[in-house]
Amino acid sequence: MSKKLFFSGLAVTLSMALAAVLLVRPTQAKSEDAKASPTEVRVDNFTFGPDTLTVPVNSTVTWINKDDVPHVIASNDGVFKSKALDTDDKYSYTFSKAGTYPYYCSIHPKMVGKIVVQ
Amino acid sequence: MAKKNLFDPNPSGFIEHDHNNDGLDRRGFLKCMAWAGTGALCVMQGGVLKSFALPSQKGSEMKSHKMGGLSFVQISDSHMGFNKPANPDVIATLKAAVDKINGLPEQPEFLLHTGDISHLSKPEEFDNVDQILKATNKEIFFVPGEHDVLNDDGAMFRERYAKNSRGQGWYSFDKNGVHFVGLVNVMNLKAGGLGTLGHDQLEWLEDDVKHLKSSTPIVVFTHMPLWTVYPQWGWGTEDSAQALSYLKKFGSVTVLNGHIHQTMQKVEGNVTFHTAFSTAFPQPAPGKAEGPGPMKVPAEQLRSVLGITDVNYVQGQHALAVVDSSLV
Numbered sequence: 001m002s003k004k005l006f007f008s009g010l011a012v013t014l015s016m017a018l019a020a021v022l023l024v025r026p027t028q029a030k031s032e033d034a035k036a037s038p039t040e041v042r043v044d045n046f047t048f049g050p051d052t053l054t055v056p057v058n059s060t061v062t063w064i065n066k067d068d069v070p071h072v073i074a075s076n077d078g079v080f081k082s083k084a085l086d087t088d089d090k091y092s093y094t095f096s097k098a099g100t101y102p103y104y105c106s107i108h109p110k111m112v113g114k115i116v117v118q
Numbered sequence: 119m120a121k122k123n124l125f126d127p128n129p130s131g132f133i134e135h136d137h138n139n140d141g142l143d144r145r146g147f148l149k150c151m152a153w154a155g156t157g158a159l160c161v162m163q164g165g166v167l168k169s170f171a172l173p174s175q176k177g178s179e180m181k182s183h184k185m186g187g188l189s190f191v192q193i194s195d196s197h198m199g200f201n202k203p204a205n206p207d208v209i210a211t212l213k214a215a216v217d218k219i220n221g222l223p224e225q226p227e228f229l230l231h232t233g234d235i236s237h238l239s240k241p242e243e244f245d246n247v248d249q250i251l252k253a254t255n256k257e258i259f260f261v262p263g264e265h266d267v268l269n270d271d272g273a274m275f276r277e278r279y280a281k282n283s284r285g286q287g288w289y290s291f292d293k294n295g296v297h298f299v300g301l302v303n304v305m306n307l308k309a310g311g312l313g314t315l316g317h318d319q320l321e322w323l324e325d326d327v328k329h330l331k332s333s334t335p336i337v338v339f340t341h342m343p344l345w346t347v348y349p350q351w352g353w354g355t356e357d358s359a360q361a362l363s364y365l366k367k368f369g370s371v372t373v374l375n376g377h378i379h380q381t382m383q384k385v386e387g388n389v390t391f392h393t394a395f396s397t398a399f400p401q402p403a404p405g406k407a408e409g410p411g412p413m414k415v416p417a418e419q420l421r422s423v424l425g426i427t428d429v430n431y432v433q434g435q436h437a438l439a440v441v442d443s444s445l446v
Contacts, residue, residue, distance in 0.1 A: 046351075069237075069412065070268065086238060109309055109310060112309055
């Protein structure tokens with residue numbers, strides 16, 4: 001094997017290793033987000049978790065549906081409304097004004113929650 | 119179970135305390151109701167409760183056509199498009215329901231579908247159901263479930279299934295002297311509340327039944343229960359009392375609904391409430407799980423908790439006979 005070939009082989013190996021690191025990193029970051037995102041509401045077993053979420057102004061809140069049935073996120077006052085969210089679908093809304101925003105699932109209206117924007 | 123004689127005054131032995139001398143006692147009635155989900159038939163005749171096991175239906179007792187009556191079948195909650203573990207093949211179970219209907223000894227004149235035809239209001243889901251139900255060769259009357267009106271306030275539902283309806287899809291029609299009313303209670307739901315009929319629909323209902331004779335048997339069919347089954351899970355309708363007040367004068371009112379994916383029956387005065395099986399997946403009994411979502415049962419048991427509802431009206435008799443049968 002010539003030296004040139006060896007070094008180019010090494011370069012390929014190194015760049016693959018680097019790519020692997022780059023690929024792994026976002027995945028790790030993602031799973032940390034899922035654990036403790038302060039702006040995420042999980043829709044699970046016909047409840048919103050947490051049912052009251054407090055966020056700073058200009059936060060984007062994301063709802064994710066973990067149920068086997070669809071849910072619709074709807075503000076009581078018509079400020080925001082999602083399309084039907086199937087399992088694992090997400091909906092995001094950015095709150096640009098302070099206030100309390102009560103919401104519910106418009107097809108399972110016993111499901112209620114609120115976003116407090118400070 | 120041995121075949122019961124229809125004219126036996128106490129065929130099931132369920133009448134234990136006949137205080138009013140009317141052949142009916144509450145405990146016996148409830149006991150009879152407990153049968154309903156497992157294939158028994160309870161029928162009131164001239165105020166007397168009769169019950170007999172389902173297989174006897176193959177005999178001659180319930181030939182309502184011959185007696186100038188009417189037979190129809192209710193199906194509900196097909197949830198076409200659902201593919202989660204509680205039932206990965208809702209096409210197969212809907213087809214089994216069609217086979218069950220086609221195998222009934224007395225063929226129904228038409229079908230009622232009490233909503234949640236689709237899981238996500240998608241055109242291809244409605245198409246699939248239409249295709250499968252075609253094999254019954256029957257006229258079908260639909261009311262929407264909340265899954266059928268997801269992103270367009272029910273426009274597609276009405277275009278497909280309720281072209282001549284009023285408002286958000288309600289209507290009525292008459293068959294063999296029985297007045298049928300299809301109501302919509304899955305729209306404009308308010309935060310924290312139950313199903314809703316709304317002012318416009320209530321006004322229409324009052325007007326629709328005002329001129330009918332009190333002897334006219336009434337069948338109301340809708341998606342969510344018109345009695346409060348379990349408010350914690352939203353299983354009821356906010357303004358059902360108002361609707362039922364318009365039906366007080368009638369001697370026989372039968373309310374058929376779906377939504378809760380299990381059979382249940384309740385009698386209140388002149389009104390019999392009945393909730394039907396789903397053809398897709400079961401849901402837990404009220405309060406028996408953390409939430410009302412799809413319930414997974416062992417695969418071999420699935421078809422025993424799905425089914426159809428066969429309804430027979432015999433002219434001159436007080437109430438309609440409502441019979442649930444599972445797919446197996």
